[in-house]
Amino acid sequence: MTIHKEGRTLLFFLLVILFLLNWLLSYLFPDKELLQQVSIGASLLLYLIILQFFRSPIFSIPKNEKHILAPADGKVVVIEETDETEYLKGRRLQVSIFMSPINVHVNRMPAGGTISYFKYHPGKYLVAWHPKSSTENERTTVVVKMNSGTEILFRQIAGALARRIKWYVKPGDVLAQGDEFGFIKFGSRVDIFLPLDSKVTVSVGGVTKGGRTVIAELA
Numbered sequence: 201m202t203i204h205k206e207g208r209t210l211l212f213f214l215l216v217i218l219f220l221l222n223w224l225l226s227y228l229f230p231d232k233e234l235l236q237q238v239s240i241g242a243s244l245l246l247y248l249i250i251l252q253f254f255r256s257p258i259f260s261i262p263k264n265e266k267h268i269l270a271p272a273d274g275k276v277v278v279i280e281e282t283d284e285t286e287y288l289k290g291r292r293l294q295v296s297i298f299m300s301p302i303n304v305h306v307n308r309m310p311a312g313g314t315i316s317y318f319k320y321h322p323g324k325y326l327v328a329w330h331p332k333s334s335t336e337n338e339r340t341t342v343v344v345k346m347n348s349g350t351e352i353l354f355r356q357i358a359g360a361l362a363r364r365i366k367w368y369v370k371p372g373d374v375l376a377q378g379d380e381f382g383f384i385k386f387g388s389r390v391d392i393f394l395p396l397d398s399k400v401t402v403s404v405g406g407v408t409k410g411g412r413t414v415i416a417e418l419a
Contacts, residue, residue, distance in 0.1 A: 202255075202256045202257075202258060203251070203254050203255065203256065204254045204255070204256040204305075204306060204383060206254060206366055206383045206385060207250075207251075207253065207254025208254075210250070210254075211247075211250065211251060211254065214246075214247060214250060215247065218243040218246070218247060221239070221243070222236070222239055222240055222243055225239050252302065253301065253305065253385070254305070255304060256304065256306050257304060259411070259412065261308075261377065261378030261411050261412070263312065263376065263377045263378065264377075264414075265311070265312070265346060265347065265348060265377075265418075266417055266418050267377075267414045267416075267417060267418075268310045268311055268352065268392065268394060268398070268414070268415055268416040268417070268418065269308065269309075269310050269311070269377060269378060269410075269411055269412065269413065269414060269415065270297060270308075270310070270402075270408035270409060270410050270411070270412070270413040270414075270415050271297070271307050271308050271309070271310045271354055271381075271390045271392060271410055271411075272297050272299050272303070272304075272305075272306075272307050272308070272384075272390045272408070272410045273299060273303040273304040273305075273306075273408060273409055273410045274297040274298050274299040274300065274303050274389075274390075274407070274408055275297065275298050275300070275405065275406070275407055275408070276295065276296070276297055276298075276402050276403065276404050276405060276406045276407075276408060276415075277296050277297070277298045277389075277404065278294060278295065278296035278391075278404070279293070279294070279295055279296075279400055279402070279403070279404055280293075280294055281293055281294070281396065282294045282393075284353060284393045286319075286341055286353075287317050287341065287343055287353055288343075288351065288353055288393060291396055292353075292393040292394060292395065292396065293393070293394040293395070293396055293398055293400060293416070294391055294392070294393055294394075295391070295392045295394065295400060295402070295415055295416065296389060296390070296391045296392075297389065297390050297391075297392075297408055297415075298388075298389050299384060299388050299389060299390070304410060305383055305384050305385060306380055306383055306410060307356060307380065307381055307382040307383060307384065307390060307410065308378050308379065308380055308381065308410045308411035309344065309375050309376065309377055309378060309379045309380075309381050310344075310352060310354060310377070310392055310415070311344055311346050311350075311352050311377055312344070312346065312347075312375060312376045312377035312378075312379075313344040313345045313346040313347060313352075313374070313375070314344065314345050314372065314373070314374050315342065315343070315344055315345075315369050315370065315371050315372060315373045315374075315375070316343045316344065316345040316351060316371065317341065317342070317343035317353075317371060318340070318341065318342050318343070318367070318369060318370055318371055319340065319341045320339075320340050320365075320367070321338065321339050321340070321341065322338055323336050323337045323338040323339060323358075324336045324337050324338070337357050337358050337359070338357075338358040338365060339355050339356060339357045339358065339365070340355060340356045340365055340367050340382070341353065341354075341355050342354055342355070342356075342367070342369060342381065342382075344375070348418075350395065350418065352392065352393070352394065353392070353393040354390060354391060354392045354393070355390065355391045356382055356384055356388070356390055357388055357389040357390065357391065358384070358388050359388040359389060364384070364385035365382065365383075365384055365385075365388075366382050366383040366384070366385070367381065367382040368380065368381055368382055369381045369382070378411040392415070392416075394416050394418075395418065395419070397418075397419040398416045398417065398418055398419065399416060399417040399419070400415065400416045401414050401415060401416055401417060402415045402416075
């Protein structure tokens with residue numbers, strides 16, 4: 201387990217601020233031992249909560265071109281057939297994964313290949329499970345073209361709490377299955393759009409692990 205690069209600066213400054221606040225409290229109120237202990241305990245709890253937001257587990261990723269991996273830790277909230285109108289322009293199977301604040305927030309490639317399309321969309325900050333969050337919230341759209349020619353589209357979607365989407369890809373980049381392509385601070389949602397003949401291997405309510413859980417098998 202490591203600390204993700206998106207959190208290192210924040211965690212450093214938070215540590216300095218909390219240290220200074222507790223030092224100042226002990227300086228101004230040297231006889232208030234209970235107050236100092238409560239402050240230290242609350243500071244430690246706050247720091248640990250923020251720290252877990254930025255954890256980044258290390259693990260091996262089994263690669264299989266027939267498998268589509270979960271791009272994020274979380275819970276499956278949508279499995280349905282829908283129209284993808286931005287790039288694929290047709291019917292697809294949509295699988296949506298909700299990331300809560302306690303999940304790992306690293307986003308990983310569901311399949312390996314070349315990034316054939318990328319676009320950032322500014323937008324609203326509706327709660328991530330809102331039906332219109334996929335089309336109205338701040339989001340990114342990424343498409344990877346696999347060696348087989350199949351294109352898989354996926355979106356990072358901001359929510360009411362998660363207002364910092366980070367991405368590390370651009371058109372033409374070549375990434376392996378499971379490689380990190382982005383990060384959503386403090387949770388949110390990721391949508392994946394698959395060919396209609398894909399066999400979905402998860403169910404609504406199921407828990408996923410980014411880069412490890414197989415969510416579908418391609419025909």
